[in-house]
Amino acid sequence: xxxxxxxxxxxxFPLSTVLFPGARLDLRVFxxxxxxxxxxxxxxxxxxxxxxxxxxxxxxxxxxxxxxxxLARIVDFHHDAxxxxxIVVEGGPRFRVRRTRARADGQLRGSVDxxxxxxxxxxxxxxxxxxxxxxxxxxxxxxxxxxAARASYDDAxxxxxxxxxxxxxxxxxxxRLLEMVDPLQRLAELxxxxxxxxxx
Numbered sequence: 001x002x003x004x005x006x007x008x009x010x011x012x013f014p015l016s017t018v019l020f021p022g023a024r025l026d027l028r029v030f031x032x033x034x035x036x037x038x039x040x041x042x043x044x045x046x047x048x049x050x051x052x053x054x055x056x057x058x059x060x061x062x063x064x065x066x067x068x069x070x071l072a073r074i075v076d077f078h079h080d081a082x083x084x085x086x087i088v089v090e091g092g093p094r095f096r097v098r099r100t101r102a103r104a105d106g107q108l109r110g111s112v113d114x115x116x117x118x119x120x121x122x123x124x125x126x127x128x129x130x131x132x133x134x135x136x137x138x139x140x141x142x143x144x145x146x147x148a149a150r151a152s153y154d155d156a157x158x159x160x161x162x163x164x165x166x167x168x169x170x171x172x173x174x175x176r177l178l179e180m181v182d183p184l185q186r187l188a189e190l191x192x193x194x195x196x197x198x199x200x
Contacts, residue, residue: 010049011037012065012100012108018174019050019070019091020161024144029085033107038074038087047073047092049110052175065108067097068115068179093117094178118183121156127187133194134159137166156183163190168197 013034019025029038041048050072051065072089080086094115101109123131131153138145145152145162152158164177167190180186 008112008114010047010071010095010110010112011040012049012051012069012097012110013037013072014051014053014065014108016053016171018052018164018171018178019072019089020165020174020178021070021091021094022158022161023091023165024075025050025072025089025091027087027089028080029087031106033103033105035085036105037107038085041074047071047089049095049097049112050089050091051097051110052171065097065100065110066175068094068175069097069110069112070094070178116181118157118181121183122154123156123159123187124184127156127184127191129194130159130163130187130191134162134166138162141166156187160186160190163187167193169193 013027015027017025029035037048040046048071049065049069051067051069053064054066055064071092071094073092074087075090076088078086078088095110095112096115097110097112099111103109134153138148142162142165148158160177160183164174164186169177173193177186177189180189
C-alpha cells in the first residue's frame with residue numbers, strides 16, 4: 001500500500017453502524033450527495049470515510065459523526081429490486097476526524113489523521129476461548145471469512161475486529177473497541193463481555 005500522508009481530506013458517510021478494518025458492509029445509496037460521493041470515489045479510485053452517527057440521521061441534514069472512523073473502499077456494485085444503487089464496501093485503515101465541513105449539497109468532508117497501525121500480536125493461551133467463539137461466529141454469520149487462513153485466528157488484531165463485528169454489541173461498545181490501539185486490550189474487553197451472553 002502506498003504511504004499515506006499524515007493528514008488528508010475525505011468525503012464522510014455517517015452511518016448508524018461501525019465499520020471495522022477488514023469487514024464488508026452493504027449500503028443502499030439514494031441521496032444525491034451520496035451518489036456524487038460514489039461517483040467521485042469510483043472516478044478517482046479512492047475511498048470514503050465511514051463514521052458512526054452520534055447525533056442526527058443517515059438521511060436529511062448532515063449528521064454529527066464520531067471522531068474515529070474507517071476508510072471504506074467500494075468493492076462491488078448492484079441494483080436492488082427497487083432500482084436503488086447498492087454498493088459493497090470493505091473497511092481499511094482507521095482515521096481520526098480533526099475538522100468537518102458540509103458542502104452546499106449537505107455532503108460532509110473531513111480533515112483526518114490516519115490512526116496508528118496496530119502491531120501483530122499472537123493470541124495468548126488465556127484468550128484462546130475467543131478463537132473458538134470467533135470460528136463459530138464466522139461459520140454461522142460470516143461466510144465471507146470462511147476461507148480465512150487458520151493463522152488469522154492467531155492474530156489478535158484480526159480476531160478482535162471479527163468478534164467486535166459479529167458479537168451482539170451496542171454501537172457504543174463497537175465504537176469503543178474500534179478506537180482501541182492495543183489488540184490484546186480489545187480481546188480482554190470482549191472476553192469480559194462474554195458472561196452477558198451466557199444462559200442462566
